[in-house]
Amino acid sequence: MTQPYLLLTPGPLTTSDTVRAAMDRDVSTWDADYNQITQQLRADLVTLAQADCHDYAAVLLQGSGSYAVEATIQTALPRTGAKLMIAVNGAYGRRMAEIADYLAVPHVVVEIDETKPFALPLIEATLTRHPDVTHFAIVHCETTTGVLNPIEAIIPALHARGLITIVDAMSSFAGVPIPTAALGIDYLISSANKCLQGVPGFGFVIARRAVIAQTAGNARSLALDLYDQLATMEAHAGKWRFTSPTHVVLAAAQAMKELQAEGDVRARNQRYAANQHRLAAGMQALGFELIVAPAAQSPIITSFKYPTPDFDFAAFYAFTKAHRFVIYPGKVARIPSFRIGNIGAVQLADIERLLTVVAEAQAALAPAAG
Numbered sequence: 001m002t003q004p005y006l007l008l009t010p011g012p013l014t015t016s017d018t019v020r021a022a023m024d025r026d027v028s029t030w031d032a033d034y035n036q037i038t039q040q041l042r043a044d045l046v047t048l049a050q051a052d053c054h055d056y057a058a059v060l061l062q063g064s065g066s067y068a069v070e071a072t073i074q075t076a077l078p079r080t081g082a083k084l085m086i087a088v089n090g091a092y093g094r095r096m097a098e099i100a101d102y103l104a105v106p107h108v109v110v111e112i113d114e115t116k117p118f119a120l121p122l123i124e125a126t127l128t129r130h131p132d133v134t135h136f137a138i139v140h141c142e143t144t145t146g147v148l149n150p151i152e153a154i155i156p157a158l159h160a161r162g163l164i165t166i167v168d169a170m171s172s173f174a175g176v177p178i179p180t181a182a183l184g185i186d187y188l189i190s191s192a193n194k195c196l197q198g199v200p201g202f203g204f205v206i207a208r209r210a211v212i213a214q215t216a217g218n219a220r221s222l223a224l225d226l227y228d229q230l231a232t233m234e235a236h237a238g239k240w241r242f243t244s245p246t247h248v249v250l251a252a253a254q255a256m257k258e259l260q261a262e263g264d265v266r267a268r269n270q271r272y273a274a275n276q277h278r279l280a281a282g283m284q285a286l287g288f289e290l291i292v293a294p295a296a297q298s299p300i301i302t303s304f305k306y307p308t309p310d311f312d313f314a315a316f317y318a319f320t321k322a323h324r325f326v327i328y329p330g331k332v333a334r335i336p337s338f339r340i341g342n343i344g345a346v347q348l349a350d351i352e353r354l355l356t357v358v359a360e361a362q363a364a365l366a367p368a369a370g
């Protein structure tokens with residue numbers, strides 16, 4: 001079916017016709033065929049994370065990505081004798097701190113400017129001041145701005161210090177290669193509706209088996225007990241605890257096949273990067289400045305400054321939407337901005353068409369002369 005517009009947003013995003021068609025079937029959560037689809041998906045997710053099923057397990061959890069983040073934090077942190085350090089350079093890092101507040105999980109925040117990536121020295125210096133920290137959490141791609149935090153430089157050092165490491169790779173997993181085992185990541189979190197290119201409805205966590213095995217009884221809520229969710233999936237060969245989002249899982253299984261057919265994460269990463277490079281160059285040529293320096297820019301989403309203080313984003317948005325492109329408002333605290341996503345079933349030709357539409361919008365929305 002033809003879609004009314006293309007979503008240039010960081011998820012839910014534009015999915016393929018075949019991913020949407022895969023949902024056109026009712027299945028029973030008690031059926032072995034369906035549970036086998038869950039098991040295959042779990043195994044494929046571990047492989048995608050560059051980890052081994054003996055050492056890591058994929059836990060799928062109903063809800064949006066934030067549910068998986070909240071489940072991870074409350075399951076990973078023991079109720080006593082533990083402290084979480086959270087690296088914050090955007091809204092999603094801040095959300096983890098808010099989750100820790102709600103759960104009354106002891107935590108310290110290390111915060112930097114939203115437009116910059118983290119570097120290891122600041123994190124190590126903060127740890128030295130807080131020697132009681134046991135767990136560390138960071139966002140990989142801060143979708144707030146599009147900044148990519150260099151987890152490959154940060155996580156191995158913290159893992160070597162004996163910290164349990166949590167990475168919110170919601171918007172980067174399956175779009176940026178992540179060597180989970182080699183880096184020493186204990187919990188890697190993402191969801192169905194981002195670079196996997198499925199539809200919204202569940203999140204997932206790739207957890208180190210030896211670490212999550214120690215977390216029985218930690219969770220502060222029943223429905224978000226990641227330990228129990230995993231125990232049920234393992235004991236009953238892929239059966240979900242509580243009602244499973246069956247149609248969403250069918251879509252995710254199809255999305256996984258399409259990712260493999262595309263040539264895996266490396267090929268998808270190249271497509272996204274080509275989209276991002278063309279978008280950034282084309283928008284700059286039209287007078288839109290970037291917020292994130294190219295060295296820290298992810299291939300996932302790009303933030304642009306308003307070109308003038310009186311830029312009418314609502315009119316700009318309405319124009320691009322009428323021309324079949326839905327873009328995204330900005331989220332940077334102190335810089336008026338908007339964002340354009342580079343992910344989903346989006347090709348270079350789509351970006352070229354968007355740039356033409358943006359040029360038309362500028363001409364149509366320019367204040368009349370005189």
Ligand SMILES: *Cc1c(COP(=O)(O)O)cnc(C)c1O
Nearest residue numbers: 064065066092141143168170171
């Ligand atoms: C999308 C996203 C989340 C989760 O958001 P939901 O709206 O709960 O799906 C968390 N972290 C990052 C970095 C994200 O991009």
